[in-house]
Amino acid sequence: MTFTVRPIEEKDKQEWLDMWNGKGSYLEFYSSLGVVTPEATENTLKRFFDPNEPVYCVVAVNNETGKLIGFANYLTHRNTWTIEDSLYLNDLFVREDSRLHGVGRALIEKVYSEGDRLNCKKVYWSTQFENHRAQLLYTKVGVKTGFLTYRKP
Amino acid sequence: MTFTVRPIEEKDKQEWLDMWNGKGSYLEFYSSLGVVTPEATENTLKRFFDPNEPVYCVVAVNNETGKLIGFANYLTHRNTWTIEDSLYLNDLFVREDSRLHGVGRALIEKVYSEGDRLNCKKVYWSTQFENHRAQLLYTKVGVKTGFLTYRKP
Amino acid sequence: MTFTVRPIEEKDKQEWLDMWNGKGSYLEFYSSLGVVTPEATENTLKRFFDPNEPVYCVVAVNNETGKLIGFANYLTHRNTWTIEDSLYLNDLFVREDSRLHGVGRALIEKVYSEGDRLNCKKVYWSTQFENHRAQLLYTKVGVKTGFLTYRKP
Amino acid sequence: MTFTVRPIEEKDKQEWLDMWNGKGSYLEFYSSLGVVTPEATENTLKRFFDPNEPVYCVVAVNNETGKLIGFANYLTHRNTWTIEDSLYLNDLFVREDSRLHGVGRALIEKVYSEGDRLNCKKVYWSTQFENHRAQLLYTKVGVKTGFLTYRKP
Numbered sequence: 297m298t299f300t301v302r303p304i305e306e307k308d309k310q311e312w313l314d315m316w317n318g319k320g321s322y323l324e325f326y327s328s329l330g331v332v333t334p335e336a337t338e339n340t341l342k343r344f345f346d347p348n349e350p351v352y353c354v355v356a357v358n359n360e361t362g363k364l365i366g367f368a369n370y371l372t373h374r375n376t377w378t379i380e381d382s383l384y385l386n387d388l389f390v391r392e393d394s395r396l397h398g399v400g401r402a403l404i405e406k407v408y409s410e411g412d413r414l415n416c417k418k419v420y421w422s423t424q425f426e427n428h429r430a431q432l433l434y435t436k437v438g439v440k441t442g443f444l445t446y447r448k449p
Numbered sequence: 450m451t452f453t454v455r456p457i458e459e460k461d462k463q464e465w466l467d468m469w470n471g472k473g474s475y476l477e478f479y480s481s482l483g484v485v486t487p488e489a490t491e492n493t494l495k496r497f498f499d500p501n502e503p504v505y506c507v508v509a510v511n512n513e514t515g516k517l518i519g520f521a522n523y524l525t526h527r528n529t530w531t532i533e534d535s536l537y538l539n540d541l542f543v544r545e546d547s548r549l550h551g552v553g554r555a556l557i558e559k560v561y562s563e564g565d566r567l568n569c570k571k572v573y574w575s576t577q578f579e580n581h582r583a584q585l586l587y588t589k590v591g592v593k594t595g596f597l598t599y600r601k602p
Numbered sequence: 603m604t605f606t607v608r609p610i611e612e613k614d615k616q617e618w619l620d621m622w623n624g625k626g627s628y629l630e631f632y633s634s635l636g637v638v639t640p641e642a643t644e645n646t647l648k649r650f651f652d653p654n655e656p657v658y659c660v661v662a663v664n665n666e667t668g669k670l671i672g673f674a675n676y677l678t679h680r681n682t683w684t685i686e687d688s689l690y691l692n693d694l695f696v697r698e699d700s701r702l703h704g705v706g707r708a709l710i711e712k713v714y715s716e717g718d719r720l721n722c723k724k725v726y727w728s729t730q731f732e733n734h735r736a737q738l739l740y741t742k743v744g745v746k747t748g749f750l751t752y753r754k755p
Numbered sequence: 756m757t758f759t760v761r762p763i764e765e766k767d768k769q770e771w772l773d774m775w776n777g778k779g780s781y782l783e784f785y786s787s788l789g790v791v792t793p794e795a796t797e798n799t800l801k802r803f804f805d806p807n808e809p810v811y812c813v814v815a816v817n818n819e820t821g822k823l824i825g826f827a828n829y830l831t832h833r834n835t836w837t838i839e840d841s842l843y844l845n846d847l848f849v850r851e852d853s854r855l856h857g858v859g860r861a862l863i864e865k866v867y868s869e870g871d872r873l874n875c876k877k878v879y880w881s882t883q884f885e886n887h888r889a890q891l892l893y894t895k896v897g898v899k900t901g902f903l904t905y906r907k908p
Contacts, residue, residue: 328530332530332531335532336530336531340529343527350526350527351529371527371529372526373503373527373537374496374502374503374504374524374526375524376504376522376524376540377481377484377489377493377539378485378489379486384526386530387529418601419600420599420601422598422599423597423599424596424597425595425596425597426894428891429887431597431887432888438600438601438602439600439602440598441597441598441600442578443575443576443578443597444575444577444584444593444596445574445594445597445598446574446575446594447572447574447591447594448561448564448571448572448573448592449591449592579741581735581741584734585734585738588732588734634836638837641838646835649833655833656833657833657835677832677834677835678832679830679831680809680810680830682810682828682845682846683787683790683791683795685794692835692836693835724907725906725907726906727906728902728903728905730902730903731901731902731903740905745908746905747903747905747906749882749883749904750881750882750883750890750900750902750903750904751880751881751899751903752880752893753877753879753898753900754870754898755897755898
């Protein structure tokens with residue numbers, strides 16, 4: 297299998313939605329289908345195409361079938377330690393039948409180059425302590441920062 | 450000791466700077482005095498007072514001496530899961546001689562109410578795995594999310 | 603307050619029991635009063651005084667009152683990596699009203715010297731991920747090994 | 756591939772040694788070839804066959820080739836919370852060319868049944884925080900205890 301990573305296009309909307317909240321989707325994996333409202337999903341999709349919004353998406357496309365097999369959603373935001381913004385990789389997903397082919401790694405590397413393009417010094421993301429499958433990849437392409445995240449209850 | 454938590458004011462700049470990168474300061478604690486450039490520090494201070502910037506600061510003031518004893522710097526940013534922004538508590542500091550009086554807790558609670566004012570569903574922050582002193586407080590006022598942070602090397 | 607750390611003696615039994623499973627005790631802290639049976643407690647106490655058992659206890663005594671204020675229970679066992687046994691510090695406790703006086707540290711240091719006496723190359727112990735108060739001490743006197751413990755369900 | 760798990764036998768010694776400290780071995784994985792002395796290795800092997808030693812080993816054998824493809828070394832020791840001993844799984848290894856066939860799981864399950872035979876209430880082991888490959892298995896067959904291990908420096 298060969299694949300290409302490129303920015304999301306208008307024609308990708310339905311396939312992105314399938315991976316976002318369909319069967320075997322990203323939100324299903326996080327047991328969060330009921331957490332993200334339809335309005336929020338629609339809003340996020342719209343923001344990808346709005347040049348005034350610092351919210352972005354790249355997708356991985358199977359070169360043979362032309363089908364979407366993964367995505368990375370990311371955004372930039374202020375940081376008090378730097379003049380430059382930071383880039384946060386908010387969501388990363390690869391369809392189950394397309395895993396172990398380097399798609400996740402390629403998506404992260406594309407996000408790294410986006411960090412350069414958007415002039416972000418820091419590119420970062422989070423993963424659950426228990427998600428060992430993801431961390432097998434992350435320890436290869438990234439660095440564990442030694443930080444834990446707390447939130448308002 | 451009694452104290453008050455309020456938004457930073459122009460007259461606080463020098464005292465904020467002392468806590469940010471002076472002797473016994475926040476950046477000294479993180480061994481990062483050489484990491485944050487003077488331009489970045491100046492920029493961050495300016496952003497606190499710029500209504501077009503989503504970067505904020507509240508300070509704790511000792512009621513007897515009128516001196517600043519702590520600060521919380523925070524910012525808001527997009528989130529792909531919600532229409533509302535998230536609030537990230539970027540920096541929290543209490544002067545060593547003013548600790549164990551509830552200043553850190555009061556600063557976090559002020560940031561929580563700022564989260565309401567700024568219409569942010571999620572208020573969150575990070576701490577080093579090894580910072581047990583901070584976590585003694587955080588486990589009381591917040592919830593560990595079970596997420597670890599990775600970054601681009 | 604000054605105190606002395608020494609091996610448990612027969613006359614200490616009742617006071618050790620109070621710290622083990624009485625009010626404000628070690629097992630109460632771990633919500634395990636119902637987990638350790640009276641037979642197991644009696645057995646452990648007996649083993650401390652049995653020269654054929656590799657199970658030991660040292661106690662901390664308040665020099666003014668003569669009362670016990672803490673204990674460390676430990677044992678030795680085989681290790682496949684060394685000819686010498688390892689020493690496992692099974693339980694460590696300091697009465698709440700005697701904390702922050704160096705009692706925990708002194709008990710651990712006594713256990714270290716016991717490791718020398720018993721010819722153990724490795725002296726180790728465990729603590730809950732969430733017990734930040736204990737870890738404030740442990741990061742000073744010991745080294746985090748980077749190992750997590752799993753068990754049979 | 757089918758395989759059998761059984762107690763180590765005298766004839767297995769050389770093959771066990773190959774997996775313990777040969778090329779691609781267990782100790783090589785832990786960068787510990789220089790840590791475990793030849794005397795300690797010999798001693799451990801001897802203890803497996805000594806009925807007076809609470810040190811044990813089971814091996815996995817490829818049914819087609821008759822070759823050893825994995826081992827589990829374990830030992831029992833006192834525990835202050837129970838009358839019964841605990842069983843500690845000290846070492847677990849599967850040859851790289853025999854992984855992803857359930858060998859690790861079968862070895863752990865054999866150790867569980869050994870825990871029953873040896874009357875041990877608690878069967879446990881440790882793994883490095885960073886060893887995500889191992890933890891993918893451990894989260895299926897075991898339970899993370901939430902304990903971290905510290906040691907004497």
